[in-house]
Amino acid sequence: MSQNSPPSPPQRPGAEPGPERRDDFDPGADGASANPYYASQQGALPPDLDANAPQLKSNEMQRLNRKALLFLCGIVVLLVLAATWMFSNASAGKEAAAKPREERVVIPELPRNDVAVVESTPPIPVEQYAADPLPPLPAEQYPQAPGPSRQYDAGPQAPRPPTLVERRTMASGGSGSEAGTPAGQPPDPYMQAVLAGMQGNQQAVAPPPDDVSTAQYINRPDGLLVRGTYIRCVLETRIITEIPGFTSCVVTEPVYSINGRSLLLPKGSKISGKYNNAGATGPRVAVVWDRITTPNGIDVNMRSPGVDSLGGAGHPGHYNAHWGSRIASALMISLISDAFSYAAAENGPRTTTISNGNVIETPFESSTARTMERLANQALDRSINRPPTVTINQGTVLNVYVSRDVDFTGVLARN
Numbered sequence: 001m002s003q004n005s006p007p008s009p010p011q012r013p014g015a016e017p018g019p020e021r022r023d024d025f026d027p028g029a030d031g032a033s034a035n036p037y038y039a040s041q042q043g044a045l046p047p048d049l050d051a052n053a054p055q056l057k058s059n060e061m062q063r064l065n066r067k068a069l070l071f072l073c074g075i076v077v078l079l080v081l082a083a084t085w086m087f088s089n090a091s092a093g094k095e096a097a098a099k100p101r102e103e104r105v106v107i108p109e110l111p112r113n114d115v116a117v118v119e120s121t122p123p124i125p126v127e128q129y130a131a132d133p134l135p136p137l138p139a140e141q142y143p144q145a146p147g148p149s150r151q152y153d154a155g156p157q158a159p160r161p162p163t164l165v166e167r168r169t170m171a172s173g174g175s176g177s178e179a180g181t182p183a184g185q186p187p188d189p190y191m192q193a194v195l196a197g198m199q200g201n202q203q204a205v206a207p208p209p210d211d212v213s214t215a216q217y218i219n220r221p222d223g224l225l226v227r228g229t230y231i232r233c234v235l236e237t238r239i240i241t242e243i244p245g246f247t248s249c250v251v252t253e254p255v256y257s258i259n260g261r262s263l264l265l266p267k268g269s270k271i272s273g274k275y276n277n278a279g280a281t282g283p284r285v286a287v288v289w290d291r292i293t294t295p296n297g298i299d300v301n302m303r304s305p306g307v308d309s310l311g312g313a314g315h316p317g318h319y320n321a322h323w324g325s326r327i328a329s330a331l332m333i334s335l336i337s338d339a340f341s342y343a344a345a346e347n348g349p350r351t352t353t354i355s356n357g358n359v360i361e362t363p364f365e366s367s368t369a370r371t372m373e374r375l376a377n378q379a380l381d382r383s384i385n386r387p388p389t390v391t392i393n394q395g396t397v398l399n400v401y402v403s404r405d406v407d408f409t410g411v412l413a414r415n
Contacts, residue, residue, distance in 0.1 A: 218258065223409035225265075226258045230307075231400040233271055239317065239392040241277040241285055248272045249289075249398055257408070264408050269294040271400060273306070277387055284314030285390050289400045298411050304403045311401070317392035329383045333376035340369040 218224060233249035248270055255265035273289035285306075292300040306315045348364025 220409045221259045222257055222262045223412045224258050225406040227405050229402040235394050235396045238394045241390045244276045246274045283319030284316050286314050304400050307399050307401045317390040321388045326383045330380050333379050337373045337376040340372045344369045
């Protein structure tokens with residue numbers, strides 16, 4: 001017994017020894033003796049699987065599709081033509097770039113004037129020019145300054161100008177307009193023109209005193225709340241512009257003087273103002289803030305408008321033009337008036353009038369229908385003229401524009 005074979009199981013005591021186990025067990029040997037079908041199958045030949053397979057008897061040659069071949073040839077021809085055209089254009093462009101363009105300068109010929117031959121005429125004698133003298137040209141009159149007298153002129157001497165003593169004597173005895181001229185002599189226009197020009201230049205150079213503004217130093221800048229300062233606050237009460245009223249807001253940021261050294265309005269100061277609904281046509285409310293009270297007991301009186309975050313006039317809010325109520329009231333009143341008119345025309349007595357053989361029937365006109373029509377028109381006018389409503393809820397951040405300078409020097413000295 002070899003060492004690699006498994007050990008035999010232990011036999012129970014009293015058991016009979018069975019047949020020995022065979023390692024060369026063949027199931028076919030026992031099956032052939034026990035199953036006759038299995039024995040017949042073992043003796044039969046294996047089946048031929050290719051016996052019923054179709055076989056090609058004749059050799060057929062594969063033919064090409066003529067339409068596809070023609071289409072392919074056409075594509076090839078088009079590609080060849082396109083390549084030829086592209087190469088020809090490229091070569092033509094290179095030749096054109098290589099060959100510079102020649103410019104021909106054409107100078108037009110000058111126009112030829114046909115000059116007629118002038119026949120020679122005999123010269124005019126000089127005596128004829130002397131016999132026919134030309135009239136003298138008119139001389140223009142210009143005011144000229146009197147020139148100095150020349151003692152060596154052969155003609156009559158010019159009148160001597162007055163001396164300094166004579167001019168002073170005439171100035172003291174005569175009027176201001178005649179003071180530089182001798183007695184009996186008209187004023188010189190040249191001197192008058194020069195004096196008028198000098199006076200006009202002086203008046204043009206001197207500007208009027210109202211158009212000149214002066215610069216000066218700011219007095220007490222430590223306590224000055226300058227015009228144009230923004231005060232940011234939070235709305236404390238709700239604003240509805242249907243009825244005029246008062247409102248207030250609380251300052252959220254401290255406000256300092258113009259130089260930033262003094263605290264003028266501390267955080268928590270209260271600003272009071274009022275608003276009105278007169279003339280409101282847009283989504284803004286015109287609020288005038290006229291009083292500021294600070295926690296440290298300072299009362300500031302001012303009249304400053306409210307602005308938005310970008311400086312636009314008025315505080316923006318929710319705009320309601322009441323178009324729904326206007327249209328609904330107009331339709332309701334018109335329907336009531338039409339109902340009264342229709343009922344009066346259908347149920348009221350008719351008036352029959354005969355005129356020129358024509359019979360005219362006039363429906364009944366009720367005074368109640370006319371009264372309802374007038375009431376409808378009045379109610380419609382009131383609903384149309386109703387002003388829009390602008391609403392600003394509490395808690396909205398507003399801005400106040402300081403419209404004039406406020407001096408805090410008196411109250412800062414006490415604090």
